[in-house]
Amino acid sequence: MKTISGQLQIETKGYSDIIDITSEVEEALKESKLRAGIISIICSGSTGALTTCEYESGLIEDLKRFFEKVIPENEAYHHNERWGDGNGFSHVRASLIGPSLTVPFNEGKLNLGTWQQIIFIDFDNRPRDRKIHLQIMGE
Ligand code: ZN
Numbered sequence: 001m002k003t004i005s006g007q008l009q010i011e012t013k014g015y016s017d018i019i020d021i022t023s024e025v026e027e028a029l030k031e032s033k034l035r036a037g038i039i040s041i042i043c044s045g046s047t048g049a050l051t052t053c054e055y056e057s058g059l060i061e062d063l064k065r066f067f068e069k070v071i072p073e074n075e076a077y078h079h080n081e082r083w084g085d086g087n088g089f090s091h092v093r094a095s096l097i098g099p100s101l102t103v104p105f106n107e108g109k110l111n112l113g114t115w116q117q118i119i120f121i122d123f124d125n126r127p128r129d130r131k132i133h134l135q136i137m138g139e
Helices: 020-031 057-070 080-082 087-097
Strands: 003-010 017-020 037-041 048-053 102-105 117-122 128-138
Touching: 003 017, 003 020, 003 117, 017 057, 020 087, 037 048, 048 087, 048 102, 048 128, 057 087, 057 102, 057 128, 080 087, 087 117, 117 128
Parallel strands: none
Antiparallel strands: 003 128, 017 117, 037 102, 037 128, 048 117
C-alpha cells in the first residue's frame, strides 16, 4: 500500500462560498496512479467545511438559505464578544458540517454518484486563501 499527499490551493469569497472541487480531487487521484483505496480530504481552518451535493445553482442557493436560517449571521455569539472578529456564525456552521471527507475509489475512480460533487464551503466573513490537504492511500 502507498500513501501520497497532495494539496489544493483555493481562493474564496467567504460568506458560505460553495466551491466544487471534484475535478481537482480527481486530478490528484489520477496523478497518484493508485487504482483502489481511499482519499481523505481536510480543510485546515476552523471556518471551512467539506461535504458533497448536487452542484447546481438552485441547490447552492437552498444550502445558503438553510445555513442563514439555522445559524444566522446576526445573532449574538460568545465568540464575537471574546474575539471581535464577527465570525461566530462561520465557526458554528463549519463545525456543523465538518472539516473533512473520506471517499473510497476503485479502478482509479471516486465512488461518487453521477450527480454528486465534492464541495468546499468557506463560511468565514471575508475572502480567504485556503489550503485543502489530500491524503491518498491505496494500491
Ligand atoms: Zn473567529
